[in-house]
Amino acid sequence: MHAFRSHTCAELTKDHVGQNVRLSGWVHRVRDHGGILFIDLRDHYGITQVLCDPDSAAFSAVEKVRSEWCIRIDGEVKARDPELVNPKLPTGEVEIFIRDIEVLGSAAELPLMVFGDQDYPEETRLRYRYLDLRRESMQRNMVLRSDVVASIRRRMWDKGFREFQTPIITASSPEGARDFLVPSRLHPGKFYALPQAPQQFKQLIMVSGFDKYFQIAPCFRDEDPRADRSPTDFYQLDLEMSFVTQQDVFDTIAPVMAGVFEEFGRGRRVDAPESWPQISYADAALWYGTDKPDLRNPIKMQDVSEHFRGSGFAIFAKLLEQEGTEIRAIPAPTGGSRKFCDRMNAFAQKEGLPGMGYIFWRETDGTMEAAGPLAKNIGPERSEAIRQQLGLGVGDAAFFLGGKPAAFERVAGKARTVIGEELGLTDKDRFAFAWIVDFPMYEADEESGRVDFSHNPFSMPQGGLDALAGDPLKVLGFQYDLACNGYELISGAIRNHKLDIMIKAFELAGYGEDEVRKRFGGMVNAFQYGAPPHGGCAAGIDRMVMLLADEQNIREVIMFPMNQRAEDLMMNAPSDPSAEQLMELGLRLIPQNQ
Numbered sequence: 001m002h003a004f005r006s007h008t009c010a011e012l013t014k015d016h017v018g019q020n021v022r023l024s025g026w027v028h029r030v031r032d033h034g035g036i037l038f039i040d041l042r043d044h045y046g047i048t049q050v051l052c053d054p055d056s057a058a059f060s061a062v063e064k065v066r067s068e069w070c071i072r073i074d075g076e077v078k079a080r081d082p083e084l085v086n087p088k089l090p091t092g093e094v095e096i097f098i099r100d101i102e103v104l105g106s107a108a109e110l111p112l113m114v115f116g117d118q119d120y121p122e123e124t125r126l127r128y129r130y131l132d133l134r135r136e137s138m139q140r141n142m143v144l145r146s147d148v149v150a151s152i153r154r155r156m157w158d159k160g161f162r163e164f165q166t167p168i169i170t171a172s173s174p175e176g177a178r179d180f181l182v183p184s185r186l187h188p189g190k191f192y193a194l195p196q197a198p199q200q201f202k203q204l205i206m207v208s209g210f211d212k213y214f215q216i217a218p219c220f221r222d223e224d225p226r227a228d229r230s231p232t233d234f235y236q237l238d239l240e241m242s243f244v245t246q247q248d249v250f251d252t253i254a255p256v257m258a259g260v261f262e263e264f265g266r267g268r269r270v271d272a273p274e275s276w277p278q279i280s281y282a283d284a285a286l287w288y289g290t291d292k293p294d295l296r297n298p299i300k301m302q303d304v305s306e307h308f309r310g311s312g313f314a315i316f317a318k319l320l321e322q323e324g325t326e327i328r329a330i331p332a333p334t335g336g337s338r339k340f341c342d343r344m345n346a347f348a349q350k351e352g353l354p355g356m357g358y359i360f361w362r363e364t365d366g367t368m369e370a371a372g373p374l375a376k377n378i379g380p381e382r383s384e385a386i387r388q389q390l391g392l393g394v395g396d397a398a399f400f401l402g403g404k405p406a407a408f409e410r411v412a413g414k415a416r417t418v419i420g421e422e423l424g425l426t427d428k429d430r431f432a433f434a435w436i437v438d439f440p441m442y443e444a445d446e447e448s449g450r451v452d453f454s455h456n457p458f459s460m461p462q463g464g465l466d467a468l469a470g471d472p473l474k475v476l477g478f479q480y481d482l483a484c485n486g487y488e489l490i491s492g493a494i495r496n497h498k499l500d501i502m503i504k505a506f507e508l509a510g511y512g513e514d515e516v517r518k519r520f521g522g523m524v525n526a527f528q529y530g531a532p533p534h535g536g537c538a539a540g541i542d543r544m545v546m547l548l549a550d551e552q553n554i555r556e557v558i559m560f561p562m563n564q565r566a567e568d569l570m571m572n573a574p575s576d577p578s579a580e581q582l583m584e585l586g587l588r589l590i591p592q593n594q
Contacts, residue, residue, distance in 0.1 A: 004072055010046025014093045016077045024072040027065050029115045037062050048091045052098040061101050068114055070105035073098045127569040129560055141557050145545045149216055151263055152237055155256045161212040166201035178222035188586035194220035200523050202240040203495055206534040207526045214239040227553050228487060228543060231566040240536035246478050246494050249535050261431045264548045269430040280438040289413025294486035295432035297420030304329040307386050313377040319402050327402040328412060331390045332419045335397040336360035344399055351411045359383055360397035368394050431484055439479040442472040452509050455479045459493035465501050472508045492537020499527040
């Protein structure tokens with residue numbers, strides 16, 4: 001017999017009754033039933049009930065074991081009495097009478113229990129992550145993650161892609177976040193960077209003549225943490241293709257994404273990829289208040305400025321006299337009660353706004369009537385025009401926000417989400433995808449007015465070199481995202497493969513030609529030798545698994561994540577370097593003011 005096990009803790013059935021077997025695993029829990037000791041023995045695959053009575057020579061040893069001890073047992077498989085069968089377990093028809101036991105690893109007092117559904121502070125869970133990972137939900141999430149990655153690889157190979165690995169230690173590259181810098185021992189005073197993405201290398205792979213590349217790539221960004229973002233590193237499906245248009249990229253990656261979500265979505269609906277809408281960045285901001293809309297919610301905001309211009313509602317009327325302002329309406333089908341409207345108004349105030357105007361429609365004496373302070377101020381004709389534009393009726397409501405869109409769009413988008421949730425309009429049994437296209441290439445800093453890239457700096461501007469001759473803030477790029485259920489899952493672009501356009505594009509963002517040649521010398525040189533048109537994208541693995549696992553926090557699907565302060569509590573990182581290490585690297589630390 002094998003030294004540790006003849007079977008896993010999920011294999012034994014009534015067909016094994018009478019056999020002598022050996023199992024190894026962890027003590028999930030111990031129960032004493034009238035002197036008979038029952039142990040739920042757990043391994044990665046499942047749970048088997050084992051038991052020992054005082055007549056067994058192993059009884060005294062079994063009495064000593066506690067939760068999470070790692071043990072090996074030998075015993076005989078016996079059928080459970082019919083009334084004691086556990087239909088929830090694959091092994092629920094049998095139990096093992098222990099004849100011999102060996103303690104493979106005892107456990108100290110546990111800082112968190114593996115058995116049960118107790119909640120523990122995240123600090124405790126991350127400090128003792130190896131115990132946290134033993135819990136059923138975490139085992140399930142990590143298996144899901146592994147299976148998703150394996151499925152992605154198979155699907156990419158089936159589409160004719162080849163997997164290549166790109167360097168981890170490289171040069172700094174602007175990707176919209178801070179780099180993690182690595183000091184060079186051989187070149188004192190110089191630094192490598194951990195790649196924010198394999199951006200330059202995958203483009204150089206295309207220049208090298210490889211037609212379709214992909215990689216499950218680690219990326220490193222020194223970012224502020226969020227629930228859906230790791231503050232240090234993450235993994236993405238990175239891909240690039242030569243001789244393609246934007247639509248070619250969509251047609252290639254969409255079936256991969258749809259297939260993965262169908263395979264692991266546990267029956268939730270996935271729309272056919274060819275029906276995924278393509279929404280411009282400007283329309284997404286107008287309709288949904290975000291560039292990653294949740295289309296499970298059918299609410300679409302609209303510009304209703306004309307109905308308030310010159311109206312009796314002085315706040316909005318005066319607001320519209322200022323340049324760049326508008327009034328937007330958030331329709332709320334079935335939300336037509338004063339109680340609900342007041343609740344949403346309070347929500348806006350909690351978000352830092354003075355409030356949120358509203359109109360709701362009710363039936364009075366057989367006639368539809370617009371109600372609420374806003375309706376009284378603008379009168380029945382304007383209220384009716386708003387109702388018709390929004391397609392609302394009796395029992396419905398609409399909420400209104402005004403000003404410069406940048407000042408209220410975030411709150412409007414959040415309000416749309418809350419309204420959809422509270423009114424039961426959001427379809428929870430669906431993965432709703434949408435391509436967001438036509439991103440602006442540049443944005444201006446509100447305080448300094450300085451123009452910089454708003455998205456990927458290596459994208460091809462729509463219209464090429466001619467488009468860069470005018471106002472940079474009006475230039476659109478061949479850039480795109482794929483949104484799903486309110487999250488950005490994919491970001492990509494058709495790349496700028498022409499050196500003159502690339503230099504001009506960076507010049508508009510304040511990077512001179514000398515700096516471009518210095519910082520991106522590899523790509524600049526390569527583009528002089530017949531660079532093909534190419535494009536691609538990257539899909540966030542962690543975020544995909546988070547959605548599939550129905551988790552709200554990305555740390556629930558990462559095996560060993562950092563905490564929100566970018567600390568690894570288990571491994572004590574970041575740590576203090578030794579004086580010898582600093583000397584070897586030619587570095588010294590400057591004390592920071594606390």
